[in-house]
Amino acid sequence: MRMRNRIVSSFAGYASLALAGALLVSAPAALAAEPVALDITDATGVKLSGDPERGAVVFKQCAACHSLKQGENKVGPSLFGVIGRKAGTVEGFNYSKVNKESGIDWTEQVMFEYLEKPAKTMPGTKMAFAGLKKPEDRTAVIAYIQQNGGAAQ
Numbered sequence: 001m002r003m004r005n006r007i008v009s010s011f012a013g014y015a016s017l018a019l020a021g022a023l024l025v026s027a028p029a030a031l032a033a034e035p036v037a038l039d040i041t042d043a044t045g046v047k048l049s050g051d052p053e054r055g056a057v058v059f060k061q062c063a064a065c066h067s068l069k070q071g072e073n074k075v076g077p078s079l080f081g082v083i084g085r086k087a088g089t090v091e092g093f094n095y096s097k098v099n100k101e102s103g104i105d106w107t108e109q110v111m112f113e114y115l116e117k118p119a120k121t122m123p124g125t126k127m128a129f130a131g132l133k134k135p136e137d138r139t140a141v142i143a144y145i146q147q148n149g150g151a152a153q
């Protein structure tokens with residue numbers, strides 16, 4: 001990667017950084033191709049699981065703004081230990097009022113619903129991300145997050 005990409009704050013710059021980051025962290029998940037059981041129930045009462053390999057690819061979109069490393073805030077807060085965490089509690093991150101005061105706990109179920117269309121679930125959030133329409137993309141990315149630091153306490 002050329003140095004220029006590191007400083008250009010264009011979408012292309014973010015995208016190539018995200019790509020490089022996701023390729024680096026996706027190696028362990030790629031070895032474990034087994035579906036990951038999730039604590040998510042769909043509308044028909046079926047328990048869902050997610051494909052972490054697919055999730056590694058989906059997470060490239062998140063990685064433009066989020067790291068799974070502890071304490072590493074980017075445009076968005078670090079997602080280390082996010083599963084089960086109370087919303088708006090990463091130290092040093094300047095949240096919007098709606099996120100901070102939402103009273104949400106980021107269970108896998110809540111994340112599954114939120115990620116479909118964040119601006120609809122949490123009007124006024126400063127997370128500028130359209131969302132993941134496909135349920136399989138949401139379960140995949142949650143499985144990936146769970147396996148790569150998101151479930152750490």
Ligand code: HEC
Pocket residue numbers: 058059061062063064065066075076077079082086087088089090094095096097098099100106111115124125126127128129132141
């Ligand atoms: C364009 C940047 C951007 C992208 C892309 C993005 N986010 Fe975010 N995200 C943010 C910002 C900014 C916040 C803080 C929102 C607020 O304060 O209102 C946030 C907040 C969150 C939170 C709440 C964290 C907390 O501590 O309360 C979760 C969970 C989350 N994002 C998950 C994701 C996932 C998973 C993806 C990919 C599918 C993603 N985000 C994509 C910018 C982004």
